[in-house]
Amino acid sequence: MNPYTRVQRLVAQRRGEGRAALLPLLAALIVVPLAQPLLAQVEGAAAVEALTTRLAWLVAGWMVLHAYDLIVRGADRPILDLHPIQPVALLEALVRRALLGRLWLPLGVALATSPLALAEGPAVWGGLVAVVLSAYVGGVGAGFAVSLGGVWAAYSPRLAGLLALLAGSAPKMQTSLIYAPGAGLFVVGAATALAASGVRAALLGWSAGWLWLGMPAALGVAGLVLARRLAPAWYVRATALLTEIDTAHAGAVSAEEARAVYLDWLARGWPELLRALRQGWRARRLWVTGAWGLGGIGALGAWGEAGPATAMTWGSAAVLLYGLLPGRLAAGDPPWLDLALGVRPAEVAAARAAASAAYGLGVVLPIGLALLLRHGLASALPVVGGLGGALILGVGLGAGLSSRLGSRAQVAYAPLGLILLVLTWRGFSP
Amino acid sequence: MSGPVLVVDKARRTYGKIVAVDEVSLTVHPGEFVGLVGPNGAGKSTTIKMITGQLLPTAGSIRVGGIDVATDPNGARAKVGYVPEEPALYDYLTAREMVAFVAELRGGGDVDAALEIAGLGADADRYIREYSQGMRRKTALAAAMVARPPLLVLDESLNGLDPPSADRVVAALRAAAAAGAAVVLSTHVLDTLAVVADRLVMIGKGRVIADGPISELPRLRGLF
Numbered sequence: 298m299n300p301y302t303r304v305q306r307l308v309a310q311r312r313g314e315g316r317a318a319l320l321p322l323l324a325a326l327i328v329v330p331l332a333q334p335l336l337a338q339v340e341g342a343a344a345v346e347a348l349t350t351r352l353a354w355l356v357a358g359w360m361v362l363h364a365y366d367l368i369v370r371g372a373d374r375p376i377l378d379l380h381p382i383q384p385v386a387l388l389e390a391l392v393r394r395a396l397l398g399r400l401w402l403p404l405g406v407a408l409a410t411s412p413l414a415l416a417e418g419p420a421v422w423g424g425l426v427a428v429v430l431s432a433y434v435g436g437v438g439a440g441f442a443v444s445l446g447g448v449w450a451a452y453s454p455r456l457a458g459l460l461a462l463l464a465g466s467a468p469k470m471q472t473s474l475i476y477a478p479g480a481g482l483f484v485v486g487a488a489t490a491l492a493a494s495g496v497r498a499a500l501l502g503w504s505a506g507w508l509w510l511g512m513p514a515a516l517g518v519a520g521l522v523l524a525r526r527l528a529p530a531w532y533v534r535a536t537a538l539l540t541e542i543d544t545a546h547a548g549a550v551s552a553e554e555a556r557a558v559y560l561d562w563l564a565r566g567w568p569e570l571l572r573a574l575r576q577g578w579r580a581r582r583l584w585v586t587g588a589w590g591l592g593g594i595g596a597l598g599a600w601g602e603a604g605p606a607t608a609m610t611w612g613s614a615a616v617l618l619y620g621l622l623p624g625r626l627a628a629g630d631p632p633w634l635d636l637a638l639g640v641r642p643a644e645v646a647a648a649r650a651a652a653s654a655a656y657g658l659g660v661v662l663p664i665g666l667a668l669l670l671r672h673g674l675a676s677a678l679p680v681v682g683g684l685g686g687a688l689i690l691g692v693g694l695g696a697g698l699s700s701r702l703g704s705r706a707q708v709a710y711a712p713l714g715l716i717l718l719v720l721t722w723r724g725f726s727p
Numbered sequence: 728m729s730g731p732v733l734v735v736d737k738a739r740r741t742y743g744k745i746v747a748v749d750e751v752s753l754t755v756h757p758g759e760f761v762g763l764v765g766p767n768g769a770g771k772s773t774t775i776k777m778i779t780g781q782l783l784p785t786a787g788s789i790r791v792g793g794i795d796v797a798t799d800p801n802g803a804r805a806k807v808g809y810v811p812e813e814p815a816l817y818d819y820l821t822a823r824e825m826v827a828f829v830a831e832l833r834g835g836g837d838v839d840a841a842l843e844i845a846g847l848g849a850d851a852d853r854y855i856r857e858y859s860q861g862m863r864r865k866t867a868l869a870a871a872m873v874a875r876p877p878l879l880v881l882d883e884s885l886n887g888l889d890p891p892s893a894d895r896v897v898a899a900l901r902a903a904a905a906a907g908a909a910v911v912l913s914t915h916v917l918d919t920l921a922v923v924a925d926r927l928v929m930i931g932k933g934r935v936i937a938d939g940p941i942s943e944l945p946r947l948r949g950l951f
Contacts, residue, residue, distance in 0.1 A: 300832060304817060304820065304824075307819070307820065307824065311819040312819055375815035379779075379810075379871070380829055380870070381801050381802070381805040382801060382804075383832065529801075533801045534800060536780065537781060537800070540781050540782045541782060541783075544782075545742060545743075
């Protein structure tokens, strides 16, 4: 048996990943009646195609990034980097893990959208599910191919000039890795859009349209064939590339920057919070700055006539996203560290929740300010209160899960966050 | 194996304008126990990373067991057992399972003997996530030694170990060297090496500033 697969199975079994994968499916089942009124608004072939395309893009994008995470920046790499590898066996094990480990994603989508089978007919729903599954396979295959291709490109002397042009402020050897997932998503996204339009055409009577369904999956298979050719030369070489990138980033941080941590004044007398804030600022900075970006978009929506409703819809989705952050923070905490430090898990969870909530305020504040200026205090208060409540609920849930499940909390939170979102939307709908 | 196990030939590593390692040359033969010493930031870890293929030299070459780490990094890895300062391990495996996994990747090895030498005999069937940092290092050492690679490289691996554990690790390394493996142990604690190393290589500001037998320790200490 493939040694990597055997170890991955053992680890997954002991981490309870099989049980954790049931949670999203359970959540999808719970979402079914909640999502029914929302799905009732999806009428006609064009609306179904639009929904199918977006859901399939979401799934494909998730899988492209997951494949990148597994083969380039995965938790296995620092372990395997100390030893010679069997590249094809490792690739096969990682592909298997990607395909089986996230199977709950297309299945969850299938369950959550099942009311469409009654509303629009089983063929419509079946078409949607088939496109999503095809995009799932496409995302995995393309993800592995572009990730390994990104390593090849980073070393290619012929591409050095182009990559230097595209590098911006990032280290130039990182450029191809930055753009690789985007390239994968672009290719699979285009194939997915064609597959969705093929299904629409098939439902309208053009039976050849069903063949288009397989395009993203076929692309995925081609990607896997390419990845298999690339793995022997480029999996191991990614190690030196990553060390170089990380060292370049470390060197770029001045001593003053290294001391400065966003919101560190919140952590006076609370060392666990300071640790969470440092980790967030240094390792998850996109979550910190991204909150203000999401808040800015929400503020634009809040400025319109339907401001409070739009702000609540967008803002609640954005703040509930921050329930994933405690799990992301836990991913950077070695399990033995808290044991060694003698810190209680509840303290760490509370600190992760507080740090995540502090970051999530970047979403709430611009929206609240826009509502206050445009619609007045009476409109702003309920929305800010609602968003604040959703944020606290989301990060609290995420942090609680992280203290039990560590980084796997993200998987457990995702469906629960979705349920919270649907409940929030329904609670605030007129 | 005849000839040197490790040949570092004018290896240079730069980060932009910063020169981390400047034309370091080093040759290590089978059975030799070499201490790589120098103050923090001297370039020891960068040199170790280049030897183990974690980082490529900007110029110069490094050959392990006759294999160039830049052109055949996977082949070179098979010749090196590497224990970093903070080893990454599968936390949900036992030490025995981890070492057996590594033995399989490396084409075989005596798992029980490696665990025993590293001093993990009684704890080998506990999950690694329950281990202290010292026990994690011992597990990494057992994994590095299990297939008896011709070169063992340890980066600050004695730091934080209690004295009996450090003694045991040192004894294991001496035994490996006696059996023909070359050992390169990096540390900034000179005294540790005084009793175990055959030869000291001192690195300062990215260059080799002294390279000689342990008998020259008093002179080297003056430089340190």
